[in-house]
Amino acid sequence: MKENEVSHMKKIGFLSFGFWQPNNSLVTTAQQSYQESVELAVEAEKLGVDGAWFRVHHFADQIGTPYPLMAAIAAKTSRIEIGTGVVDMRYENPYMMAENVMSTDVLSQNRVQLGVGRGSPEQVEDGWKYWGYDYSEEEIKDVARERALKFLDLIKGRPFAKPNAQPMFPQAPGLRRLEPFSPTLPQHIWWGAGSQATAVWAAQHGMNLQSSTLVNYESNEPFHVQQAKQLRAFKAAWAEAGHDFAPRTLVTRSIMPIVNDLDRQYFAEGTQTQDEVGYLAYHQNPTIFGKMYVGEVDQLVKELGEDEAIKEADTILITVPSTLGVAYNVHILQVIMQDIAPALGWK
Template sequence: MPTSSTPLQKLGFLTIGTFDGDDPGPGMEALLAEIELGEQLGLDSAWLRHRHLQHGVSSPVAVMAAASQRTSRIELGTAVTPLAWENPLRLAEDLATVDVLSGGRVNPGVSVGQPMHWDDVRAALYPDTADAEDFGYERVLRLVRHLRGDPASSFSGVRGIEVFSDRVQPHSPGLHERVWYGASSLASARWAGEQGLNLLTSSVVKADGPGSFAELQRAHVETFRAHHPLGDAARVSQGLVVIPTDTATPAQREKYAAYAASRLPRTASPQGPARLLFAPDVVGTSEQIAEQLYAHPAFQLVTEVAFALPFSFEHDDYVQILTDMATRLGPALGWQPG
């Protein structure tokens, strides 16, 4: 069994919450059941990946609100919300509301950049202001300022019988310190560190230097911490696709192996104009996975993970994976359930 001098402190999972476009209810109910299961298993966090105009979670904040009323301990996050689709002031109100409802368990993960399929959605998303919108880092800073409680209005006081605040209401102290940035490049990792944010790393990086996926991801973590006020204490969460098979049926193991094999070719070299480099999916027994992770240059620097669930599996598969993750893989990494 592999060993490490630094046990894993936080173990969570990431999902997109797929559903049938003609009957979305059962898929959404299954997603909430999986979050409940994560809490029952002692997992530390459940993260939702944004999927606009797809058969996945388009409104993580709404799902987190529902999950907050069916759980009491597990942290709830977004990984990530593309801020190009959001008004930071309105998003701050929603996030603060759910944070209060959940008892301070929300972890907003965000990213910037032009919306995907911009030419196809710009007329619906920003019919009058598309050319004036700023999709850069300032959008993140606006969100942080609103969550922190900086003035959002030049007026506060009483008008008639109504009382107005100059900051986002409800105000949830500490929420702004739980903002995570989803960085895929060395430059964005450095910027996130300079701003004092937390860092989300995923199974995709931009090949902006030499080396393997793992080596590039490690460089991102090192750069982030080198420019963060907290240095090596700055929080980083790693998100790889990890599929433990300890209690899987033979049919499940075959499906998991085929899934990983079908995605392996894209990991051989950078893909597309953005030169995106994908990490291989990690499939095997918990002991085998732990051995691979302890040898992973980026994993060696983190004490928090949010392993991504495969996108196209069934609810029973997710139950098996989450159960093995919490009862087999977590302990193999030195983790203890919450």
């Protein structure tokens, strides 16, 4: 590919929040949500979907710690990437996290794609304090980045721990690293960025870029244009940093094809079909939320083909309405994989 040329080929994954709700939902319990998350990953792999990705939120009726779920998916699949978007570093101990993630990556045969970041507003105030971290919201912003960098250092396998003079098991002399070591994992870490400055920071530290359905409102341009600028800034900073592997960039989209009456019942009305500007709880500056893409296949192909950020990214995640059950989400993914993706040249 020539310099500055953008590839249309994409890795396509789904992103699930793993909600469960006692009422007004086909998924009513945590057990059902976790089980259906595994089932959806299995069915998605059959369709040729490249990734099964899950949001991580604490104190909520949805997926929490992701590692047991990722391991369960790994046991039932053979090819699909297993990702997060994002693990909230405000809650994480880098040492324990590194051991959990490396173990999961070994079990999955190196299919983990771990998205990390500061996280989003939670269900409780200063929830990380219940994890034993006594920081204010302002302090935790820097702490989250520091923990991410410590985690990155740990998974690179550098020995650091002084060995016991009388260990329980025989071992070679010298400092010890965390085990099990997974040598490819450092190339599979993503930072969830909401601004161009944060995207540049991620590039400088060798993390892939994960950009969601909202970014900081940094100009008066449409969401997809602002997001495309974020991705280009990341790529430029990566090239300048001179890392020894090629980066990946990811965007998330809500795509709801209307091909039957049930689709119309769920999504033909009342959906967010325009960008929206608003404020998150801890943001002083406004953010812009990307619209949902809702319509018949031909309309979606046209609109998605004009999305500049999708053109810039090599990976696109499709948010799925997990509370509508496995069968309906398989239907959405099937239409995207068989009708929309080929028409756009994504596959």
